[in-house]
Amino acid sequence: MVDIKSLRREELYNFIEEKGEKRYRADQLFSWMHEKLKESTDEMSNIPKSLKELIGREAEFITLKTVDCQVSSRDGTRKYLFALPDGNLIESVYMEYHDWSSICISSQAGCSMGCRFCASTLGGCKRSLTASEMLEQVYRVQRDSEKRLSNVVIMGSGEPLDNYDNLLRFLDILTDEKGFNLGERHITVSTCGLVPEIRRLADEKRAITLAVSLHAPNDEVRKKLMPVAERYSMKEIMDAVRYYYDKTGRRITFEYALSEGINDSLSHAEELSGLIKGMNCHVNLIPVNPVKERKLKGSSPSATAAFKSKLEKNGINVTIRREMGRDIDGACGQLRRKHLEADLHV
Ligand code: SF4
Known part of the structure; x- marks a missing residue:
C-alpha cells in the first residue's frame, strides 16, 4: 500500500x-x-x-488517534497524546500567545539519544516517524484550532536529524504552495548536535531555523548531560553551526537547559559567551523541568536571571523561555511516559 x-x-x-x-x-x-x-x-x-x-x-491514508488531550488552565496550552497506526504513542504540544500559535511535533516514537534531562528517551527509540505521521500531527491540531498555525517546531520526542529523509519529505510537503503552504521561515528544526546532518541540511540552503541543544559551555559538562557529546566535540558542533549560517544566512538558536549545580554558574555563562561571541545567534534559557526518573533539578529563578544577565553583559542575545503548560505534564515526553507506565503498571 x-x-x-x-x-x-x-x-x-x-x-x-x-x-x-x-x-x-x-x-x-x-x-x-x-x-x-x-x-x-x-x-x-x-x-x-x-x-x-x-x-x-x-x-x-495515515491518520492518528487522539488518546489524550490535556489543556492548561493557565495559558490554554494543549498537550496531545496520539497513537500511530501501529499503536506507538507520540506527543505534540500546541501553544498560543497573542498573535502567534505554534505546534511542537515529534519526529520519532521515543528517542535513542539519551539526554539525561529528558523523559522521551527513557524507553529508547521505538521507531522513526513517516512524513505523513509528522504532517498529521500538524493537521490534527490545526483542525482543532480557530487560528491558523503560524509556527511549526520539530522539537518533541526524537532527534529529527536521525530521521533525515522523512524530515525532508515532511518539510517539502508542509511548505508546498499547493498544500499547507507554511513558509520555511516559520519552521524550526531542533537537534542535539548531529554534525554530519547539520552540514547536510546546510547544503539544502533552506530558510529553516536551526536550534541546537547545547546545554553546556564545554565538552566536559556536555558529556555529563548528553551522550551525543562523546560522538561530536563542541568544536565540531560550532564549525557545523557556522557552516549552516554561512549557507543559509539564518540566525542560529542555542537551547540551554539550566540545571542546578551542573551548568548554571556565572563562570559557565562566561565560558558560553566566549564560545559563541560574534556569532549571529540567540540563546534560549530553559529551566530544566523536573522528570521524576532523573535526579536533575532546575536552576532557581535567581540563578537563571544571573546567568541571563551575564550573557547580556557579554553582548549575547538571550531570552528565558516562557514556561507554558507547566500544569499539564509540560516537559517533553512526560505525558507519553505516564501513559506507558499506566499500561505497564510500573
Ligand atoms: S532532548 Fe531531544 S535528542 Fe535528547 S533525548 Fe530528548 S528527545 Fe532525544
Whole structure:
C-alpha cells in the first residue's frame, strides 16, 4: 500500500498518471489532503468514484488517534497524546500567545539519544516517524484550532536529524504552495548536535531555523548531560553551526537547559559567551523541568536571571523561555511516559 500522504506533489503526479488518470486529479487530491486537511476520500467531493476505489485498493491514508488531550488552565496550552497506526504513542504540544500559535511535533516514537534531562528517551527509540505521521500531527491540531498555525517546531520526542529523509519529505510537503503552504521561515528544526546532518541540511540552503541543544559551555559538562557529546566535540558542533549560517544566512538558536549545580554558574555563562561571541545567534534559557526518573533539578529563578544577565553583559542575545503548560505534564515526553507506565503498571 502506498502511504499517499507522504508523497511529494511530483510523486503524486507520477502515482496518478501511472494509473492512467489525468495530472490535475493529483492536484485535487493534494489539495484535499494538505490544504483542506481531509482525512479520507469520502470527504473529497470532486474525486470520481472510480479513482476513490483505486485509491482504496492501492493506497492508505495515515491518520492518528487522539488518546489524550490535556489543556492548561493557565495559558490554554494543549498537550496531545496520539497513537500511530501501529499503536506507538507520540506527543505534540500546541501553544498560543497573542498573535502567534505554534505546534511542537515529534519526529520519532521515543528517542535513542539519551539526554539525561529528558523523559522521551527513557524507553529508547521505538521507531522513526513517516512524513505523513509528522504532517498529521500538524493537521490534527490545526483542525482543532480557530487560528491558523503560524509556527511549526520539530522539537518533541526524537532527534529529527536521525530521521533525515522523512524530515525532508515532511518539510517539502508542509511548505508546498499547493498544500499547507507554511513558509520555511516559520519552521524550526531542533537537534542535539548531529554534525554530519547539520552540514547536510546546510547544503539544502533552506530558510529553516536551526536550534541546537547545547546545554553546556564545554565538552566536559556536555558529556555529563548528553551522550551525543562523546560522538561530536563542541568544536565540531560550532564549525557545523557556522557552516549552516554561512549557507543559509539564518540566525542560529542555542537551547540551554539550566540545571542546578551542573551548568548554571556565572563562570559557565562566561565560558558560553566566549564560545559563541560574534556569532549571529540567540540563546534560549530553559529551566530544566523536573522528570521524576532523573535526579536533575532546575536552576532557581535567581540563578537563571544571573546567568541571563551575564550573557547580556557579554553582548549575547538571550531570552528565558516562557514556561507554558507547566500544569499539564509540560516537559517533553512526560505525558507519553505516564501513559506507558499506566499500561505497564510500573
Ligand atoms: S532532548 Fe531531544 S535528542 Fe535528547 S533525548 Fe530528548 S528527545 Fe532525544
